[in-house]
Amino acid sequence: MLKICLVISLVAVSNISFATEYTSFPLFRIERSKNSNQVFYTVQLDQDCVLKKKNPIEGYWIMYATHKKREKFNFFDKLVYRIVNQKTQQNTVSFELKALSKRRVHVNVKKIKNKCQVEVKTTIKNRNSALKKIFVSSVEGIMFPTVKYVDLFGEDSKGKKIKERIIP
Numbered sequence: 001m002l003k004i005c006l007v008i009s010l011v012a013v014s015n016i017s018f019a020t021e022y023t024s025f026p027l028f029r030i031e032r033s034k035n036s037n038q039v040f041y042t043v044q045l046d047q048d049c050v051l052k053k054k055n056p057i058e059g060y061w062i063m064y065a066t067h068k069k070r071e072k073f074n075f076f077d078k079l080v081y082r083i084v085n086q087k088t089q090q091n092t093v094s095f096e097l098k099a100l101s102k103r104r105v106h107v108n109v110k111k112i113k114n115k116c117q118v119e120v121k122t123t124i125k126n127r128n129s130a131l132k133k134i135f136v137s138s139v140e141g142i143m144f145p146t147v148k149y150v151d152l153f154g155e156d157s158k159g160k161k162i163k164e165r166i167i168p
Helices: 002-014 075-081
Strands: 023-032 038-045 057-062 083-089 092-097 105-112 115-124 127-139 146-155 161-166
Touching (some): 023 115, 038 105, 115 146
Antiparallel strands (some): 023 038, 105 115, 115 127, 127 146, 146 161
């Protein structure tokens, strides 16, 4: 009887699955002329620097203008800031932001000396560049703000700062 209970206990324990813990690694941010609130994008990695299987890129607000806390996107925010066309392959993920759907962002992940290294690339001024931040200048409209321009800031392959202004 003791052997049967022991076997049943071992089988029960072997079927327990543990959830993988993920850590957020910062990618880039969006600053706006409207106020000091900022949108942040992160990538979710496990302890071995492996991408989260489903939707590893995450976006959210930090409400600096009010309470300085993190908030999820609301319905209207998702129309502009949400992540679309997210594609994951081994240690890379690529995606687009809804508002910049013609500008693909690529994230490469490596483990170097037991630390996760994250590299964020996109095209700035027709050059493959490390994306650092995006700035959106807008004016208030009757129902929605109107974007005057979007600035992309980064570094080219030689480490030189680079900026591109997009006028819609």
